[in-house]
Amino acid sequence: MTRIRIFLSLAAVLWATLLYAQREPFRRNPPSPEPLQQLKLPPIETAVLSNRLSVSVVYRDDIPFISLQLVVFAGMSFSPERSPGMAIFAAQMLGRGSLIHSASEFQEIVDSVGGTFSVSVNPDYVLVSFHFLEEYLDQALQMVGEMLLQSNFSEREIASARLRVTYDLSEKDKDPEFVGQRHLNRLLFDHHPYAKGSFTREAIRTWNLKDLQDFFGRTYRPNNAHMILTGSLNLRTAVRKVSTYLNLWQPQEISANLVPLAFAPEKPRLCLVDVPQTQESVIYMGTSYPLPGIPEYFDLKVLNQVLGGTLNSRLFMNLRESKAFAKFAFSETAVWAAGGAFIIRANVRPEVAAASIQEIKKEIEGMASLSSEEIEQAKAYLIGHFPLEIESFEDFSLKIADIKARGAGDESWDTYYERVSLVNAERAVAAAKKYLFRPFLIVVAGDKNRLADQLAEIDSIEVFDNKGQFLTTVNRKGAADEARGMRPEFQRRPRQK
């Protein structure tokens, strides 16, 4: 009798639960998405001033800021041969004083206009970013004009900047991520001007006022720059205001030195950069290629999304979520004026560095077979994420600067969805065959005592110190035995008594 009562009670509970669930069936599954809203982007209007400075304006009035982005084509690759890093040094010196204001007074001006001021450098160009409250457009332009036209670098400021760069470099030399990436760039861009992005302490010591002034005078010219203003202003106002403060900026012919990137490396190469006693190990894998055509660029973008673009991509899911090898594992496509590169980076546990490389290789090989479903998922991500990439005021203005700096054409702004939509599995696989199924340069940065043995299982390794100086070569384990026709593992087997 008791059993029957328990059974009836349980049945009643179950029935009540089911009834409740049925009352709210919408909770069981995620709702279907509503139709995708169109992304309507404002037009980019451009004019060229009499001194050949290009000025673009994008109207945006939802927030009372103006963003000033100045692109100067004086990136790392423009450093003189004998002064690698000079482009970075020159960019750092911007805002460190003029004939009228000291560095500290410039800081006061930035604060006074409710501003944030920063300078960044990439292989092709320098980007000066200045956001400020909209009522201070005149003061902001006056300051930028002074920096460009009346720069006055004191020996004190130069010494201070050199000290800072030297200190930063010595700190970064302990960081496997920085050391690994620097080494990859050095070797991947060997003999190409892009290799001038990395420099040594010796190079810093050679930086001087005269070279700085020469570099500045040679590259910081209006005909070598593009200013983009975003905010509540029109092109006419922008041209008038910019002309007021920058019309004395004189153009000068600039010799173009763009050397196209080639497919590199020609054969696989495995390098170990020793960062003594670090607990981390970072893998960088890279392959460079000539500038892809626009359709291929989007094919690569989708391909990258599948392989390692985000936390949901194959590399992350395999190396971190499935194998627990890695803190992170991502891939990225980089495109510069001279070409592009496909780069994979993973921060892995040192004891599984070699196994991680093998897994990454397998994942690259896996790009030979891509399902339509996976491609559609990747496209859905890229289309869904695009408006998120540009919705903040800062990201929005940076994106426009990037478009203008790359000369991508205003249409790239509006055709993003369409171009991503056109990619299919066939095209993505074709892009993989052309750009990914090539030799990769592999750089592992970490403690060599923990890494050398296991990496030698994969291939011969070139060992460098953390400043990039070559130390030695370690042959692949068993290579000599293989040459004699013996299986490598035979030698490692313990002797039988």
Added chain:
Amino acid sequence: MIGLAPAAQDQNGASLSLSHYKLKNGLEVILSEDFSFPVVSVAVAYNAGSIHESPGKTGLAYLMEDLMFRGSANVPPRQHNNYIWRKGGELNASASEDRTLFYETVPSNQLGLVLWLESDRMKSLELTERAFEDARNSLLEDLPLRRLTIPYHDSFLAFDQLLFFDFSRAHSLLGTEDDIRNLTFEEAKNFYATYYVPNNAVLCLAGSFDRQRARDLIARYFETIPSRGNGFHPALQPPPSPPKKERIVKTLVDDLASAPAFHLGFRLSPPSSDEFYALRLIDYILFRGRSSRLTRRLENIRSPLLSPASGDIEIRGNQAVYKIFATVNTPAMAEQCQSAIFSELEKLKIAYMSESELRRFKNLFKKDYLWRISSTRERAIFLAESYLTMDHFDDLPLELQRYLAVTPREIVTLLNRYFKTENSIIVNVWTK
């Protein structure tokens, strides 16, 4: 539905559409439409932080933030993130002393998905013993690692103990290893049942959405989640501690520190006090921007290679404090810096600041304030947090003006009231 208070106002040139209302179960809903981009952000903030923990139960609030990602009735464990990522969205969460916040940004056509996910974990989190053990073990692994690898770690905790004084505000958000080891599954369930309820939360939508459609979706997913009842009052705190009348100086030795350092703090008025507008401005005058008074003053003493000294107001419940932290080259330099700080404060106390200098700091403040509404994500978080911290949320449109109306006289008055030697707490940290 209690009511709708639409309010479109002008934040010194920034348009901020804003309306808010309460569901029958007590969930506060804030809507802020912005059609600039087809994007929407959702923030759900619970009035649940470490100040709501009892002695011996520390770490519970932090643990609960993790547990919220480990599955609910209709969302498998760890799938919350995947649902968002697959659509190109972004998400994150943060726990603090006062509250725990969850937020997502997605293409606007996925608003329903986010509301489905957030309502599912508010209504029916799948709290299993296994999930609880996993989350607890992960925190127990993390805590000693932090202590053994992060320089100055213990000194920050010791400084908080002196500055905040009472248990609820002074203890660490991450809890202690002993407490976490002794936490039970039942205690986690009780914490969820007590604090993760609609009448202890605020839901904020910012971005591109149709208002009526959003209200319908919110009603569908959230209205039937039961509230905790009318007498529910989770956040009972002791009254804020008044300014001190005795200077405290302590010295610690940190094995991990590569350079000596010091903490210097002052107890301030409660955050809802009218004094707070001027106190925020004082923060800018002292440490914000490159041209702020103490930044400049300490730059002349400290090596340019040391990381910059910092100062900030910190609020825990109804207690606010001002905290300064700086690394130095030698203990003597620490003393020199502390003297310089007090000397600069004295200068500020005896003469009114010029209008132009004060305007500089107000402009910096205005920039930071407006920056917080310059993307849908920042805006959703800003509105949700403002609702939890402000006594009168409807006054939000007037907030910026109140900050910008602060006078030099108010600055001098409050510096004299709070930034006094006898209300200061110093913790020196020496290297081994």
